[in-house]
Amino acid sequence: MQTVLGFDFGLKRIGVAVGNSVIRQAQPLTTIAAATNDAKFAEIALLISEWRPAICVVGLPRHPDGSEHEMSARCRRFANQLHGRFNVDIVLVDERYSSAVIPQKRGELIDAQAAAIILQQYFDEHA
Template sequence: MPPAHSGNHQLPPANRPGRSLRVSRILGIDYGTVRIGLALSDPTGTLASPLPFLDNQSPEQVTKAISELIHNHQIIGIVIGLPRNMDGTYGPSAQKVRDFIDQMKGSITLPITPIDERLTTAQASKQLSSIGLNQKKLRKKVDSSSACLILQQYLDRNTPLI
């Protein structure tokens, strides 16, 4: 099954020498049924930084919070992790992300680009454990750290959002 996308919207590639600086940001999302990890790019599209996670209590609250972030940070696009199995196939978690994308498209008109998020949670957990976070603190930070890895992967690849 091909990755979901939100239409024909495209963003300019991240800044390269000779290009004018992009002054808007991209939001990274790691969707979870309990918590939604968030990350934000810097205005130049070079570096991703984690934001506090959202509790996934109701679709309305989540959409409202994301809409506020979009407005407050001049966000021009969204990158969301799409879970894939190690063999490249999609499982039930991928469908939950697609449903979440469809829910957001009802009120958010920005381009939403799903990208492969294989192993980002494991990588984020390993990084957070290496700095000595206990399990309780790790659980509170892993989702936004995963969103940060997802967004940084997009920024490093310099692919336009589709």
């Protein structure tokens, strides 16, 4: 059994979800809302240490036509930083429309739910 962490990267918050290779069901885990990049990665380091994921899945935003935009590049950079800092395999998942299926709520829960949708999409595509 391998643990998989999913990330919904945002400039203000990062949603995190968890799942495993046996059950293949993603669950919202937490939202990281630290003020600085170093603080965000310190929180991620704690999660990596606790969950010891074999893979980290990062949502890659795109325009509806599939082309990339500014946030796509930022998400790729975040994914590269995860790989470089924690030596974990990274998979990018197209996250177009992932937030469209989440009931619109206020607060940080939506970020963790978005991460769970991204991670579930990974599980469904790699069945």
